[in-house]
Amino acid sequence: MSPIRQKVKFDKKLLDQDALKILKKLNNSGHETYLVGGCIRDILLGHKPKDFDIATSATPEQIHKLFKRSRIIGRRFKLVHIMFSARKFIEVATFRAGKVQTSNDGLVLRDNYYGTLEDDVFRRDFTVNGLYYDIKKSEVIDYVGGLDDLKALKIKMIGDPSERFEEDPVRMIRAVRFRAKLNANIESQLIEAIQTNSQLLAKIPPARLYEEVIKLFHNENSIEIFHELDRLGLLRHLFSQTKENSFVDSSLINTSERIRNGNSVTPAFLFAVFLWSAVNKRFSQISKKNKSRIELMLQASEDVIKKQTQQVMMPRWLSSRVKDIWLMQYQLENYNPKKSKALIRNPRFRMAYDFLVLRSESIDKDLKAKAEYWTNIQK
Helix, strand or coil: CCCEEEECCCCHHHCCHHHHHHHHHHHHCCCCEEEECHHHHHHHCCCCCCCCEEEECCCHHHHHHHCCCEEEECCCCCEEEEECCCCCEEEEEECECCCCEECCCCCEEECCCECCHHHHHCCCCEHHHCEEEECCCCEEEECCCHHHHHHHCEECECCCHHHHHHHCCHHHHHHHHHHHHHCCEECHHHHHHHHHHHHHHHHCCHHHHHHHHHHHHCCCCHHHHHHHHHHCCCHHHCCCCCCCCHHHHHHHHHHHHHHHCCCCCCHHHHHHHHCHHHHHHHHHHHCCCCCCHHHHHHHHHHHHHHHHCCCCCCCHHHHHHHHHHHHHHHHHHCCCHHHHHHHHCCCCHHHHHHHHHHHHHCCCHHHHHHHHHHHHHCC
16 A cells, blocks of 8 residues: 655654654664654644654664663563653654454454554554654655544544454543544544444453543543543443533533643542542432441442442552542531641642532532631631
8 A cells, every 4th residue: 555655844843852863863774763643643733742752663672772771661562762861761663563462352462563664554543643754755654544634633543443442442532532632523433433332441451541541631621521421421431420510520620721821730639529429429328327427438438439440440549639538528618717727737638628619619609608718717
């Protein structure tokens, strides 16, 4: 299959100089090498990429030999990370072929087979991510119509969507994330395949889904992503205990605003919001037991978190902070003015306070006076 090779012009400042050094060294060593994927997509849209990925005909061992400050990682497929500082590395992958070893459930077990550039293209997920940049000729190489789809802002799968989802169901989540990121449309065939295959997400390890959830909601488009996940039937496989309401919407808007303003965000806050209705429902179910309110809330918290971790993992530090936010709500609602200053010094106070304020502005407006009390006492 012959690709389209198109000369492109863009601001060279968008290119990473360290990535260019890698490209030149591999090319000069006789290895076919290109920038690939999201970085090319973003550059063509005029955006500065966060990451630069490189694909090459060189094997991981050959790459490692050329770059002293590098390491080979991965089990299912090997990659090379070339280090430039304690916080910066660039990932280099060998072209992969289409041979895939799968489980009885259809999930990929091993796909570390080396191939050609053309082989590598058809292993990628979406056409807008299947573009390669040749620095020697200043050309974009397009085998799959990615240039046209990028121009039209269309999310389209490379290959048959259902087959690609069987290989890796996480691609369904990625389609939603890219739709929001690019302000694009998802192709109708892809939408149908997502709705038909959404249950495949249940086969993905909760630990992997945790990483994907962070990418989904810690960005500037979190509310659009939430509603699209719900519309396509994916949300119930990530947060089956979560239902859309004004509290959830407000928290997502707040998260996106903080990210736009360069402020820090924590997954503990979003998980606490997503599961707040569930923990209150569970609290009501067990409230007849002869236990204190704190004991009941703690049990309800444990029950809800246990159920959630069957879908998306919650690391111990995360579940601990979520419980702290929930348990402190009672203290904030039923405050003792003599102990207020001590409560403010609690390291979890700020998250719990923000949680209370958001509740008072959305689902629990009767708490407005109490939220104002805690606002004023901090002045």
